[in-house]
Amino acid sequence: MRTVSTIAAVVTAAIVSAGLAAAPATAAPGQGPRGPHDPIPAGAKAHIDDDGLTIVTSSGDGGGSIAFYRARPGGAGGLGVLRSLQAKGIVSNSLSVTSESAGVTAGAAPPSGGMNPTECGSGYGVAKFWATSSSCVTKVRWAWNGFADPQIYFRDHTPSAWPVKAAVTTWNQAIGVDSYWTGGSCPGGGRHCVEVWNAWYDTDWLGYTYVQYGSNGYFIDGTVAVFLNDNNLEGYNRMTTCHELGHALGLGHNSSYSSPSCLWDSASGGNYQTPSPNDFSTLRVVIYP
């Protein structure tokens, strides 16, 4: 078992070897992305379901963070991810947990019932987005910074087994937010960057996305990152990549039977490779109007 410090050292080494700064200057100290094995801070709340584990924190200034772990199909869902992280000492056993699964004591309302930040219905099928509170008014999203659409650069640090470029191309079909793939540096000038990493992490989840946002709901540059698990099931790479990149754009889960999505929120629900039209509508009309 790797220790947290070992993981940190590996990530640091990877950053140094890529010739990159540890985090853009816009991220304040302590605001870099929280990796999948970094300790969960006190006061966090977790929600587990078939899809996986979502951990939210609310900072004193109205901002906060969301961490998404996508469970491995055929496993024990979010509960399995939680138990795995607890066994590693990453998650406290006293963490406040709500659940849609049997056998777990509810300690707080689920994300749609007062947990801040909150996953909100978009009105397009059952596609969802995230907001800073249960009023669903202040969306968790990228700032425009003077562009007609927010500009998102996914910085791909993964090998070709991970179809990051293809998934970015698909997400760039969304009207309202522009997604770009790059293997190079962060372009700056008000453009945002999402780091996309891969490694052999755990056996319980496929992908992990971390986002941090300010009181205005805007993602904080330098804090948003996607971690793709090489300990993946063959054939799930495209779904996993599409799913995690969707979270990094501000989308929640989408469990529609009539219009299946890679953001499906049940690990047993299917291996859908692409977003649904309702995900695109949510981006265009609700999140980035």
Ligand SMILES: [Zn+2]
């Ligand atoms: Zn998810």
